[in-house]
Amino acid sequence: MNLSRFVTQAARREPGGVAFVWGELELSWAELDARVEAMAAALQGRFGVAKGERVLVQSQNCNQMFEAMFACFRAGAVYVPTNFRQTPDEVAYLAQASGASGLICNASFPAHAAAVAAACPDLRFTIAIGEADFGPDWDALAAEHRGAHAAEVPVFRDDPCWFFFTSGTTGRPKAAVLTHGQMAFVVNNHLCDLMPGLTSADASLVVAPLSHGAGVHALTQVAKGVKTVLLPGERFDVEAAFRLIERWRVSTIFTVPTILKLLVEHEAAGRFDHSSLRSVIYAGAPMYREDQKRALKVLGPKIVQYFGLGEVTGAITVLPAALHAAEDGEDVKLGTCGVERTGMEVSIQDDAGSAVQPGKTGEICVIGPAVFAGYYDNPEANAKAFRNGWFRTGDLGHLDAQGFLFITGRASDMYISGGSNVYPREIEEKILTHPGVGEVAVLGVPDPLWGEVGIAVCVAAAGASPTEAELAAFLDGKMARYKLPKRFLFWDALPKSAYGKITKKMVREELERRGDLGAPGDAPARRSA
Structure with a gap:
């Protein structure tokens, strides 16, 4: 029709x-x-x-x-x-x-x-x-x-x-x-x-x-x-x-x-x-x-989340209203974006295209009728986007034993600090539990000692004025030391796309424009995990 x-x-x-x-x-x-x-x-x-x-x-x-x-x-x-x-x-x-x-x-x-x-x-x-x-x-x-x-x-x-x-x-x-x-x-x-x-x-x-x-x-x-x-x-x-x-x-x-x-x-x-x-x-x-x-x-129990790219027209996973818990608890799956959409299949794959075990991080791949027909007049992009019939989203994540998907972040967002993979979303979730922070974006930037370190760009919540030392102390003990951002910057607002999304590319461009990508000489020393 x-x-x-x-x-x-x-x-x-x-x-x-x-x-x-x-x-x-x-x-x-x-x-x-x-x-x-x-x-x-x-x-x-x-x-x-x-x-x-x-x-x-x-x-x-x-x-x-x-x-x-x-x-x-x-x-x-x-x-x-x-x-x-x-x-x-x-x-x-x-x-x-x-x-x-x-x-x-x-x-x-x-x-x-x-x-x-x-x-x-x-x-x-x-x-x-x-x-x-x-x-x-x-x-x-x-x-x-x-x-x-x-x-x-x-x-x-x-x-x-x-x-x-x-x-x-x-x-x-x-x-x-x-x-x-x-x-x-x-x-x-x-x-x-x-x-x-x-x-x-x-x-x-x-x-x-x-x-x-x-x-x-x-x-x-x-x-x-x-x-x-x-x-x-x-x-x-x-x-x-x-x-x-x-x-x-x-x-x-x-x-x-x-x-x-x-x-x-x-x-x-x-x-x-x-x-x-x-x-x-x-x-x-x-x-x-x-x-x-x-x-x-x-709003009450009325919010519904779905995960999906334009190439899959949004139809990868869904977290229905009934699975949105208002309070944390042992039976609450914190951080999940839900289960596979009807008629769609998700696979977490390693670099060779093999499915990994539940709980292990890999690239989120998807197959099913909602996947697009390919990029117009772009065979090179199509060759990179598809592998053995699966569309490669470029997002990283893992499935649990029940099939709930957890997104770690974009593959391009991950950075390596001291030989260890760091996924910014995990850090951002922790920072946002501080009542003084309204928005945050964590990015990896070059560092002469560790290869890369994290910078957290924060927007204070209304009426709050947290300091760098305060946030560093707040996070201490909540995650491994190698994951802790080396710097905390405070902006009035984070740049957003026309669709209201915070994009790391735009944040990085603004960091470059402001000259904030250089490491400060008095940054706190970092210890191994």
């Missing part, structure tokens, strides 16, 4: 039901389907878009971007959304790397449209979202083609529907090819493992860019006729989020740990009714235990 038919099916069931909300705008399912059909017809008829052609979309969240995903699918094209916060040159590279034949660009990004046009001489068309001098307006085209019908384009399981660009934390972004069949499996998997029981009576609040994981969740919501509610502005506004939760009786949210942390630490959580929430889903990075406890205290 062409994935755009989810909209048509919802429109047949409840044509007058609310499909989409953005500020004062409310679209019914019938209206949404009509706009998608009109734009699919425009893509095919006016712009000559054929099956398999790539259409790049540069925009912040809006109804037109939401419609663009389904219009591309319906026309048989491949939807290629960008991270709208990227620079014009970065977006131009994505256009080149994807071989895009068309661009849909928000009117607020004229420099991006110009950069893409200059970099891609074969670009056939540009459509503007809003009035702009670089292309016809999306809404005007939708009105012009109202009542026109898009030609039926047969799609098959392995036909591409979405190029999901990786975040590019190591090297330039790569286009992960997602297919109609893969995404149909992911939709069912999300409904099964993350938010069972959804109906058209439900509503979902979008608090992250639709270009990535939030877009996958939006597709899942549409499959069950769930209302999609956007935040009114481009910036994340906690109070506005809670106001919409109360107004629309929102039942599901997809977010990342840093945004969930902002939600539950804001005083608005106590002023608005959020009892309608059933599934507050977080992904993108593991959530630190202290932040988990706070979220459970504020």
Whole structure:
């Protein structure tokens, strides 16, 4: 089935039901389907878009971007959304790397449209979202083609529907090819493992860019006729989020740990009714235990974690609400990201590709229908990413005897100090148990004596002002000496990606910019474990 038919099916069931909300705008399912059909017809008829052609979309969240995903699918094209916060040159590279034949660009990004046009001489068309001098307006085209019908384009399981660009934390972004069949499996998997029981009576609040994981969740919501509610502005506004939760009786949210942390630490959580929430889903990075406890205290047993990369569309493991414990105890599996998603298999492998025993750290590898078809036009990356049919995530971790997965960190995050492997996440978890620390990132940096040592970059909790000596004393005895950071730095905030994730690459770049990668002469002496 062409994935755009989810909209048509919802429109047949409840044509007058609310499909989409953005500020004062409310679209019914019938209206949404009509706009998608009109734009699919425009893509095919006016712009000559054929099956398999790539259409790049540069925009912040809006109804037109939401419609663009389904219009591309319906026309048989491949939807290629960008991270709208990227620079014009970065977006131009994505256009080149994807071989895009068309661009849909928000009117607020004229420099991006110009950069893409200059970099891609074969670009056939540009459509503007809003009035702009670089292309016809999306809404005007939708009105012009109202009542026109898009030609039926047969799609098959392995036909591409979405190029999901990786975040590019190591090297330039790569286009992960997602297919109609893969995404149909992911939709069912999300409904099964993350938010069972959804109906058209439900509503979902979008608090992250639709270009990535939030877009996958939006597709899942549409499959069950769930209302999609956007935040009114481009910036994340906690109070506005809670106001919409109360107004629309929102039942599901997809977010990342840093945004969930902002939600539950804001005083608005106590002023608005959020009892309608059933599934507050977080992904993108593991959530630190202290932040988990706070979220459970504020929201109740409603948080759901999943682990998965863009290449596996999020579907690797799940830790359902029932397995989130509010208090530590002997029977609580601290630090786990859950068990394998339905229909998926996880293997912890050594460097030779052999599965290791439970409890032993290795690379997290995964196989199953949610795994992508490979990177577009990148055989070298594909050769590195797959081994004996298994997708290599690049993450390190271990499974326990019951099949619960524990992530140690990215392979690229691990460092070796005095001949011993050090996994930053373990240290970060310990540091965050100090009440004076709100956020932290630990990185390995070169050291003339030990090879590498750790630097902990901390953000103080509200009203606190911990010192380096205080944190060093707090950690003493809580872990082996070789794991203790050699330095503790205090910043007002940690740099985050457009999706709210703390990335070690950005922290390292900021350390370099500040000149803080050199070892201080008076650093405390280190002892062996």
